Amino acid sequence: KNDKDNSINNDNSMDEKIDSFLDTPFFDPNAPSNDDNWFANLVKDDYESAEALYAGVVVIFGVIVSQDLLRIVKYGGLSSGGGGGNLF
DSSP states (O other), X not given: OHHHHXXXXXXXXXXXXXXXXXXXXXXXXXXXXXXXXXXHHHHHHOHHHHHHHHHHHHHHHHHHHHHHHHHHHHHOSSSSSSOOOOOO
8 A cells, every 4th residue: 555655646646747847937028127028129029929929930930840851761861952852
């Protein structure tokens, strides 16, 4: 029974650590260190525009990475051009 209790406590401890990590903000626009940060000021002044800008950057980054990964799979390797692997 003691091993089972330790296992449950370890699971709860791991869940608490994950919850604590996920609840920790990684960007605080009101922090004193962000007084001169243009994005923090945009978040405070016009949240909707800052959110759209952030989402746009994330989507553009995702598209570029996915295109590059598809090129690697289709043409093989990290070199540009040339023959290589087949996608289908």
